[in-house]
């Protein structure tokens with residue numbers, strides 16, 4: 398069983414050498430009387446939140462990766478053997494698996510059966526999985542959008558951002574995204590239908606860039622990056638704007654977070670700045686599917702994936718999230734069937 402092993406707790410930016418690919422043995426049969434499920438992993442999801450589990454935590458509510466054990470994350474898999482009444486051999490599932498060819502899922506509550514297979518299976522790591530639910534709940538529930546509003550999204554070409562932008566366009570909003578390369582900016586404008594986009598790495602003055610894109614100010618900011626960008630956005634929010642605080646990837650690898658200086662604008666402008674966690678919305682997954690599956694089937698939404706082939710390339714794919722190497726949702730293919 399080929400596995401991606403977590404070697405040591407990480408400080409600063411994660412490196413490929415914090416992980417190693419090794420082979421061990423595994424039984425593909427469930428023990429008599431156990432309700433575990435054995436799966437063959439097909440697709441693995443690279444998610445920024447995996448960075449949190451790479452640090453040592455004494456908080457009992459927080460589970461760090463264990464040195465010398467495989468990493469864990471969201472993935473798509475096929476059931477090989479099952480002691481659980483809800484799963485049988487051959488079922489396709491998505492949920493939490495190990496970064497390895499085969500996993501024994503001791504707690505099958507963390508996996509969900511896949512019922513719709515007329516769409517690419519890898520989508521269950523992205524648009525039809527955790528990032529899709531994040532974009533859907535974050536935009537429709539947390540941002541409370543209205544037609545015609547001015548919407549700004551950072552890390553806009555990524556797994557979550559590309560969907561928030563398209564949901565906002567479908568709602569009739571004016572949508573601008575930022576990303577970290579010329580190529581990504583072109584994709585936002587030409588493939589994903591954003592009204593405008595800019596490369597934040599080429600802007601010395603983020604405040605000026607936002608004023609250029611939003612001369613009348615921003616109603617909704619979907620924040621994926623935090624830090625300096627959030628600070629500049631606060632200056633450009635309109636009265637009673639909403640900020641959905643989804644993530645702050647610019648801060649994840651810093652020892653000391655960067656200061657936000659413009660926070661008093663929340664008061665002056667009566668801005669609703671609301672943090673949210675996708676796991677609170679998992680009970681609404683079937684409602685989410687009813688909305689998003691037709692959008693995929695009718696080609697009203699596109700979904701960009703960045704595919705790495707094989708477990709050997711998984712560490713580089715994960716580390717690449719923090720340098721912006723990925724264009725779209727970063728997936729690792731372990732096997733195609």
Ligand code: NDP
Nearest residue numbers: 445555556557576577621643644645646647673674675721
């Ligand atoms: P992405 O697919 O967007 O990949 C990460 C991207 O972040 C990179 O491609 C890069 O794009 C950008 N990035 C990396 N470092 C920086 C930096 N220092 N400053 C600015 N941008 C940076 O990831 P996801 O879509 O999966 O996640 C996006 C955000 O959503 C993250 O903050 C994540 O933690 C959060 N999240 C929150 C959830 C919740 O429940 N609240 C659930 C899921 C995700 P670029 O080239 O544009 O720099």
